[in-house]
Amino acid sequence: MLTLQFIPYADIDRLSSEKRIEKLLKIVKDEKIILLEGKLRAEEEASLIQRTMEEISKSFKGIEISPLNVHRKEDMAFFQKIKGRLINFLLGSRQGLTIIGPATIVKEIRQDPDKIELFTTTARKRK
Amino acid sequence: MINVFKKFLNRFFKDLFKEKGQVKLGLYGPPNGGKTTLANKVCKDWLGEEMGRASKVAHETREVQIKEQITIKRDGKELTFSLVDTPGIATKIDYEEFIKSGMKEKEAKGRAKEATKGVIDAIKWLDDMDAVIVVLDGTKDPYTQVNITIIGNLEARNIPVLLVANKMDLKKADLKHVQAAFPQYEVIGISAKTSEGIDGLYEKLFELRKKALKRKK
Numbered sequence: 298m299l300t301l302q303f304i305p306y307a308d309i310d311r312l313s314s315e316k317r318i319e320k321l322l323k324i325v326k327d328e329k330i331i332l333l334e335g336k337l338r339a340e341e342e343a344s345l346i347q348r349t350m351e352e353i354s355k356s357f358k359g360i361e362i363s364p365l366n367v368h369r370k371e372d373m374a375f376f377q378k379i380k381g382r383l384i385n386f387l388l389g390s391r392q393g394l395t396i397i398g399p400a401t402i403v404k405e406i407r408q409d410p411d412k413i414e415l416f417t418t419t420a421r422k423r424k
Numbered sequence: 425m426i427n428v429f430k431k432f433l434n435r436f437f438k439d440l441f442k443e444k445g446q447v448k449l450g451l452y453g454p455p456n457g458g459k460t461t462l463a464n465k466v467c468k469d470w471l472g473e474e475m476g477r478a479s480k481v482a483h484e485t486r487e488v489q490i491k492e493q494i495t496i497k498r499d500g501k502e503l504t505f506s507l508v509d510t511p512g513i514a515t516k517i518d519y520e521e522f523i524k525s526g527m528k529e530k531e532a533k534g535r536a537k538e539a540t541k542g543v544i545d546a547i548k549w550l551d552d553m554d555a556v557i558v559v560l561d562g563t564k565d566p567y568t569q570v571n572i573t574i575i576g577n578l579e580a581r582n583i584p585v586l587l588v589a590n591k592m593d594l595k596k597a598d599l600k601h602v603q604a605a606f607p608q609y610e611v612i613g614i615s616a617k618t619s620e621g622i623d624g625l626y627e628k629l630f631e632l633r634k635k636a637l638k639r640k641k
Contacts, residue, residue, distance in 0.1 A: 339576030343547050346515055346573065350540040359516025362569045400516035408567045 299330065299402065299417065306335040306391045314341050318348050321397055325360055326352065330398035330415075335391040336364045345397075357399065363406035364395045365413050446493075447554035447636040449505045449629070452546065452578075454570045455482040455512025455539075457561045458590040462616035463489070463509040469622075470494050475509055481525045483539035485511045488549055496626055503630055510549060511542030513570050550577055555584045555636040557625075562589035562597035562613060566605035575606065584635035586628055587611040593618040 302324055309317045318341060324331055337345065342362070349360050396406055396415065405416040451459040463475040476489050489509045496503045517539050522532035550556075556578055560566055566589075578585045586609075589602040593615035603611045612628060614621035 339573065339580040342569075342573040343550070343577050346513065346570075347544050347547050349515060350517070350543045353517055353536070353540045358518040359514070362515060364569075364572075400518070406569070407565065 300328070301332055302329045303332045304334065306333075309333070314338070314344060317341065318345050321345065322348055322352065322360075325397055325399050326357055328399050328402060330396065330403060333395040333397065336393055336395050357401070359400040360397055361400055361403040361406050362395065362397045363408050363413060365393050365408065447505045447633050447640075448508055448552060449632070449636075450508045450510060450549065450553040450556040451559055452510055452550075452556050452574050453512060453559035454561065454568065455514055456480070457512065457559045458616045459512065459559045460485050460489075460509055462557075462559055462588075462590065462614070463491070463507055465616045465619065465622060466494065466507060467491050470496055475507070481522065481527075483512060483514075483517070483522075483535060483542065485509060486535070486538040486542035487511065488542075488545050496629060498626060498630070501630060503633055505629075505633065508549065508553065510546035511539065513543055513546055513574060514539075515570060517543070547577075550581065550583070553583055554640060555586075555632045557586050557588055557632075559616075560587065560589050560602055560611075562591045562599060562602055563594050566602045571605075575609070582639060584632055584639060585609065586625075586632050588625060589613045590616055592620050 304321075304324075309320065312320065317337070321331060321333070322345070345360070345362070353359055396403075396413070398406075398415075402417055403415060404418045405414075407414040407416065451463055453459050458478075460476050460478040464478060467473055467475045471491065471494060475491050476485055478484060488511070490506055491509075492506045494505055494507050496505075517536050519529075519532040519536035522535050523529060527535065558571070558574055558578070560571060575585065575587075587602070587606055589597065589599050589611055591597050592599065592613040597613070599611065599613040602613075610628075612621060612624055614625050616622070
């Protein structure tokens with residue numbers, strides 16, 4: 298069975314970067330796919346990869362992660378861009394969606410500017 | 425006390441390099457993009473010796489490797505830098521993939537463990553870089569999270585970056601596809617294996633150094 302867990306941005310908003318990563322990693326290690334409202338900061342993504350590497354074991358092979366932007370940059374008005382950048386700088390981004398899943402379940406997340414495809418491994422393969 | 429002394433020495437050597445205008449140039453990218461092949465090409469061209477072993481099996485480079493004092497000479501200009509070849513950054517590592525490449529289980533597990541440490545080290549080293557060449561596999565989908573995370577982190581740290589799409593000698597290579605993925609960056613096509621586009625890369629290194637020195641000031 299495939300479990301998707303939605304995490305609203307409000308759930309991680311007040312957490313430190315370390316706590317955010319800890320929370321996300323715990324859910325992924327429970328073999329759930331996270332749909333996170335918003336995006337992590339670039340530094341948080343790097344820390345998530347570092348923490349993931351520390352946790353790699355026979356049963357946990359790592360993660361697949363992919364953010365999805367709701368608005369394409371060229372569609373945004375100038376002031377929206379400035380506002381977006383300021384929010385990104387201060388709080389990380391609330392816009393868009395980030396998919397994070399365990400590599401044992403999510404084989405690949407393929408994205409291009411207009412679509413996102415999630416490829417999962419078959420249940421038999423996982424066992 | 426030892427730590428204080430170490431910090432002093434680190435600062436001393438860092439300042440020494442700063443005065444000489446020498447930059448630390450990092451090679452970053454996903455596994456198997458050709459970072460070590462490129463490092464070998466640069467080292468062979470300008471030092472007469474290779475840096476490390478390249479292989480078709482992912483995570484061949486599992487430790488950060490450095491070659492100091494590489495001097496490129498072009499049209500009367502000189503550029504000296506330290507080249508840092510880093511392990512490929514990945515979000516997942518599965519020892520079973522190494523077994524599929526023909527390794528014994530014990531060796532595969534050992535390689536996986538070293539590879540995880542390599543990824544951690546590569547990310548830690550980001551802060552020490554003055555400029556970075558992101559080496560992407562020109563035959564593969566550029567829209568991967570690893571590529572986006574590496575470039576995003578360089579941008580966040582304000583580290584000057586040059587993107588290269590490697591393996592342009594292969595039929596599947598698509599420079600335009602890589603360029604379309606990162607329109608805000610200049611992407612140049614090269615083949616570290618056949619030397620295609622390498623002269624253009626050396627030319628770009630002078631510009632990259634300029635940006636790196638400006639950032640250091």
